[in-house]
Amino acid sequence: MNVVEVEGLRKEFKSYSSRSGLAGAFRDLFTRNYQVLRAVNDISLHIKKGEMVGYIGENGAGKSTTIKMLTGILTPTAGRILVNGMNPHKEREKFVRTIGVVFGQRSQLWWDIAVQESFRLLKKVYKVSDDAYEAHMGEVIATLDIGPLLDKPVRKLSLGQRMRCELAAALIHNPPLLFLDEPTIGLDVLVKMKIREFLKEINRKYQTTILLTTHDLADIEALCERVVLLDEGKIIYDGRLDQLQKNWVEGKQIHFEFHHPVERHALIELSGGADVKWRQGERCNEWIAGIEGDEEAVSQLMSRVIQQHPISDVKVNQASTEEIIRNIYEEGLTHG
Template sequence: MTNAIEVHDLRKEFKAYSSRSGLKGAFRDLLTRNYKVVPAVNDISFTVKQGEMVGYIGENGAGKSTTIKMLTGILTPTSGKVTVNGMNPHKEREKFVQTIGVVFGQRSQLWWDIAVQESFRLLKKVYKVSDEQYDEHMGHVIKTLDIEPLLDKPVRKLSLGQRMRCELAAALIHNPPLLFLDEPTIGLDVLVKLKIREFLKEINEKYNTTILLTTHDLSDIEALCERVVMLDEGKIIYDGALKGLKDEWADGKEIRFQFLEKVDLSSIEQATSEMSIKWELDEKDQTFVAYIDDSDQMISSLIGKVTSLYKIKDIKIMEISTEEIVRNIYEKGRV
């Protein structure tokens, strides 16, 4: 199987300028400015095989979007080698962009004041897609993403969920073999997210489309990707199966309590202080979450203690979520 993406010792540095204080400092800044070189991406290497769906995850400022911009040719690396679809994204720009699709959740590739279908027609011309290819491929995309009623509306009149579905369709007009998705489901409701996830699975199966997905919504990763690449301060700290990440780090259980009466988080922490437990309050549904070692005796002792002190409405014992695992990794600073 060929590699869609090959990255070797990729590095991107930025100059971070700092201002001197006071009027005198401001005059000095006019002549010479203080700066330090900050590596946003720090000598990373990885490959993505054709047809893979890979989750690229990390905290804000970890270097995810900077990597995507180098892989798509928007930014030039400071050093290192990038090969995407057998090409250098920076040196073979015109030929290269014909082979990728990009969706940035924060930016639009559609024209704001014209109808969606007019944007699609313009992109069809840009990518030199024939009428026959367009009708065959985009007919399916438009139907699956349920955007037919939106085609004659200007982009500025669309809701965020409607616009993101149209953005995804626009990125697929030329049916590229590689799709970059940077926060594609940001701010979307559950139904729209599910529709986008199902669609991505379908194009991956139907066309063997390679997908590199960056997101803070780890439920997207769990639904779509078997492999994750985790970034921290510009360096890769984990590259492997999502299952492997869970097996290595999910060494506990999550017990969720709902009470019939009002309970204070500090009181429940104090009542179980002799046990090694981390408590959190999920304010969305007023659920108290206990993170505990995967020990039958510990779990039994905790449930016994809590039920003896409070009136219980519901108890759920669950595996620790991917989100909690990733948070634990970042808190400890290593894998």
């Protein structure tokens, strides 16, 4: 069963552009220039019950706009949306009882009251019974380790503490569908790991469907088998993460750190006819070779480079998901 069904979804925003100069300002009083920005451009998306889907893209790609339409915050310009069998905009009150939402840069907790008081208020809003609340939230509070935080005002919590409480608040009514928009932004590694493990657990135990948008691709790798890649409001990839990696990483990456500066053309000459893509690394005198082929091709390239240029370090690894996504945006989705 599809929890999310989207067909031809579009969202356009009209923006005003002012003319330059005093004459232009005077003309703007009578006639204005408008531009139509298409933030989401006729996308179609289907998500099944129990899936954990990563929804990724660059800033301005349309991720948050999509989430806001799926949760009923924004009304689409065109297209059809069905979430949990309902139209998010026409069945608003009934619909919101079936979803949980966490926006990393917005809070649903009351700033000046204790966390547990916010929980109690949300319990009333969602009409959760005392027995259901105690049974479910007791486990959530214990798993997220927020028991010691319940008596503290939200304003006195650290970012990591607040985000764990935000996640718990979104799950008070145990929704079948959870939207997470940058839930780990600014968090340290230990808090991220705790949140990831918790999300895996609720997905396993309750078959909670999760749609996750994030710039931290480690979250995607840890949680999602499926990714949807968005660019300029359009879906350019929708499929398994491992298949995306396979399509784009047929070989390996070799990181060379040289003793002295080396020019790209000199390295290209050492490629020996192999399909090698060279790019400069982040460290001084570091170059990274992306090479397609087997272990023998990798060994031959390393041998040619080392014979010609003294190196201080070399390592071989697979490209990270971050590298893959960056290559897709730089070169376009032409593989697979």
